[in-house]
Amino acid sequence: MTPALIDAAHTRAQGHLALTPLLNAPLLDRLAGRRIFVKAECLQVTGSFxxxxxxxxxxxxxxxxxxxxxxxxxxxxxxxxxxxxxxxxxxxxxxxxxxxxxxxxxxxxxxxxxxxxxxxxxxxxxxxxxxxxxxxxxxxxxxDHPEVIAGQASVGLELAEQARAAGVSEAEVLVPCGGGGLAAGIALALATRAPGLRLRTVEPRGFDDMARSLATGTAARNARLSGSLCDAILTPTPGRLTLPLLQDLAGPGLVVSDDQALAAMALAFRSLRIVLEPGGAVALAAALFSPDLPATVICIASGGNVDEQVFTEALRRHPHQSHSPEQSPPAC
Amino acid sequence: MTPALIDAAHTRAQGHLALTPLLNAPLLDRLAGRRIFVKAECLQVTGSFxxxxxxxxxxxxxxxxxxxxxxxxxxxxxxxxxxxxxxxxxxxxxxxxxxxxxxxxxxxxxxxxxxxxxxxxxxxxxxxxxxxxxxxxxxxxxxDHPEVIAGQASVGLELAEQARAAGVSEAEVLVPCGGGGLAAGIALALATRAPGLRLRTVEPRGFDDMARSLATGTAARNARLSGSLCDAILTPTPGRLTLPLLQDLAGPGLVVSDDQALAAMALAFRSLRIVLEPGGAVALAAALFSPDLPATVICIASGGNVDEQVFTEALRRHPHQSHSPEQSPPAC
Structure with a gap:
């Protein structure tokens, strides 16, 4: 994996992929007690990165x-x-x-x-x-393929510029993680373009093979291959290319519950007006519900291909809660 | 209303508003039998233009x-x-x-x-x-205020550039219309920046005061002030500033039903992964369901502030329909 491979993939994709926006919402910042940015890969062509x-x-x-x-x-x-x-x-x-x-x-x-x-x-x-x-x-x-990782890295190339434009030089970047291709690609791009942005993987509870592998230094396996709503990111074990890259470049892995992913979907619906699938919402869920994160967090919202039954269930389980009028108005 | 007023408003807004993306999806093009672009103002800060x-x-x-x-x-x-x-x-x-x-x-x-x-x-x-x-x-x-119209005109400034980048020089631009501020602003901006993009207003059935006013040349009134799901665009009569501007710059007004707006919301959920409110979806509904539109249509998706009950109802009434396998693959 070299910067040249990433740049070449980016050049071949010019005009064929969307530059996805970096969104934010005062409601999310207030809920989390930190500044949250969301890179909306659900708006990528085909609905995911x-x-x-x-x-x-x-x-x-x-x-x-x-x-x-x-x-x-x-x-x-x-x-x-x-x-x-x-x-x-x-x-x-x-x-x-x-x-x-x-x-x-x-x-x-x-x-x-x-x-x-x-x-x-x-x-x-x-x-x-x-x-x-x-x-x-x-x-x-x-x-687990150099060109695939190089392609996903373009999320990181875009993000480095967008974070700079938003005045963000220090943050953690939370990335939904199945086999680790997206996380590894982004980590590689940020390492040279925005070294103040530090990457962390996010997985569904019970399918935290990457978090455990990063903690121990050896590839762990998940006990099951199904049983989470986060279908997009259920993989048996980290990739042979991706794990060493993330051992070098990522912090400890984060884990969220399916219900936290559904809550993040409902909040993204309400405050960002984007559609996320459960696996695409785990990074936002971690940003909202994990303790011990820094003052600024960037989440990759990796996909939005969700059946209406699952989406409706997210809205039903996590309905709108009225804000307390004592809350101070957000800064712009 | 002068170009200078529009440019000054645009300058004062730099760094305080989002440049919203222009989206498209093969699924929508195929359904409509025309090329459809969607300017996603639901992704604007506060969730609307x-x-x-x-x-x-x-x-x-x-x-x-x-x-x-x-x-x-x-x-x-x-x-x-x-x-x-x-x-x-x-x-x-x-x-x-x-x-x-x-x-x-x-x-x-x-x-x-x-x-x-x-x-x-x-x-x-x-x-x-x-x-x-x-x-x-x-x-x-x-x-009905020059600065408000000048502010909404920035949608047209952005769109002129985005359409050019997408290779679109001739199209109709469909705009959800209440009092006509958004439509008038965009029409003013396009008149100088992209004269091949011709504006048409879209209203909910039964609240088509602008379409009737444009047809007759005198301000018409709606019989009712409520009774459509499109709450964002229910106004009694066109503005005194906006109607003459649109008489000069817009084509005949289009009208859609509430159910067509709900269908457009469900299709935007599924194919663009954005959240629209009924009033924000009427232009997309017109692009999908109106006859006699040109080969390329740009819709303003003007807002996404919708209660979950209404959104869920849109998905329930308009569930996913499997595609016929005979359909040819879309071009990229």
Whole structure:
């Protein structure tokens, strides 16, 4: 992983990806007792940051294969499917049968062939290898791949400039973490562009393989592969590329509950007017509900592909609470 | 109304307002059979474009009064309250008792004093004049005021540049319309900056005073003042400043139903991951469901301050529909 690889991926993506805004809201600052900024990757094309890594990997391959294959519960699927369509490549995506309906539908809408599998009974990796070999397709791993990490790093390139424009030079950057591709990419970009912004990963409780791996220095595994609403970031163990990078560049990992993620979704709806999925809301949840964070925190809101039932449940469980009129007016 | 007034308001707002993104989604294009861009003013500070006009009017006044007073069902309220707080001015806001709870709460959170009134039984204008005179406060009208129109015009300044960057030189720009301040401001800005972008107003069915006024050339009145979910854009009649401007600069007015606005909210949730209120979604509804629009349409999504009950109802009434697999993949 070199700065040149990150810059090259960024250059190839010009005009094909959105520069997502850095949002903030006085309501969130007041609730948390700290300044909170939110990098809204839910507004990225395909609804998540995965469009960045997908574009980087597919654009690096173009011309060398008949098609691409990816395994994904939905966000990587859409990122790869969109990039493949734009490069006139066929795309096969292996998706778990229980992936959110909206993610399956959107992946198909990008023209990809979706192959469903059962998380418990199918050997997903073997099935993927078989299809890729038979058809001559290139595999695009979801996180443990230099081009994918280089693509996600563009979040960090943008953030370094946006934080500077907002007058923020010292902060913690909280990043939702599955395999660690987004976190590793951002950490690499910030290390050279904004060294005062220090990265921390955020995971759902019970799926904190990265936090435990960072604490002990060896790759830990999760006991389960399902059972959290945060479907986008449930991975068995950190990547072989991402863990060493984050050991060098990240602080201790944070963990939040599913209910805290739902509360963050409701607050983002109400105060930022953005739609987050549970896995995309864990960093905001940590910023709102974790003790011992610094005065300024930047959260990556990594995705917004959520079925309406889950979103409605977040609003139902966490309804609007009237503000106390004694609260002082926020500064602008 | 002069270009200099617009430019001066824009300059005074630098660093105090968001430059909102211009979004698009293949799903919306496919549904509508045309290219749709969405200027996401729901991501503006305070959750609507009204922060622009509020800032322009209050910043023009600063130093000349003890405080400000506004009448608003909620979005203008928040825009004025925020600007007043930033300029260390007191703010009194007259709000109808049936305004959405979220808007009342957010207005109070900005430090404003909220005076509720009954839409049917209170003489709102008399009450406002009485309070303003007694306290020495300046009235900030919601739309029929040169500084307010000049402030809203900054949406058009940004849009002219964003459309150029997206390669769009010919399009219709659909704008949610209550009193016409946003539409008039944008039309003025586009007339000089992007003359190929032609403006059309959009109103809820039964509250189409602007469309009827534009058709006949004389100010029409709505028969009712309530009875639509689009609370943000229910006004009795066009403004005395805004109507002549729009007669010069706008095409025929468009009208949509409340249910079309709810459908647009559900589609914006699903494909753009933004939160819209009904009144903020009428332009997108027109872009999706009106016949006889050109190949490229830009919608202003003017606000996102919506109670969760209304939002949940939009998702319930307009659930996700699976895409047909025969649909071709979208171009990027």
């Amino acid at each position: 995965k469009a960045r890594g997908g574009w980087a990997a597919v654009s690096a391959l173009a011309g060398s294969c008949a098609g691409v294959l990816a395994m994904s519960s939905g966000n990587h699927a859409q990122g790869v499917a969109r990039a493949a369509a734009a490069h006139h490549l066929a795309a096969v995506i292996l998706m778990p049968e229980d992936a959110p309906e909206i993610k399956i539908a959107n992946t198909k809408a990008w023209g990809a062939e979706v192959v469903p599998y059962n998380r418990a009974t199918t050997d997903r990796d073997a099935l993927a290898r078989e299809i890729a070999e038979r058809r001559g397709y290139a595999m695009i791993p979801p996180y | 009204k922060a622009r006009g509020g800032w322009a009017a209050v910043s023009a006044l600063a130093g000349s009064c003890a405080g400000v007073l506004a009448m608003s069902s909620g979005n203008h309220a928040q825009g004025v309250a925020r600007a007043a707080a930033a300029h260390h001015l007191a703010a009194v806001i007259l709000m109808p008792e049936d305004a959405p709870e979220i808007k009342i709460a957010n207005t109070k959170a900005w430090g404003a004093e909220v005076v509720p009134y009954n839409r049917a039984t209170t003489d709102r204008d008399a009450l406002a004049r009485e309070i303003a005179e007694r306290r020495g406060y300046a009235m900030i009208p919601p739309y």
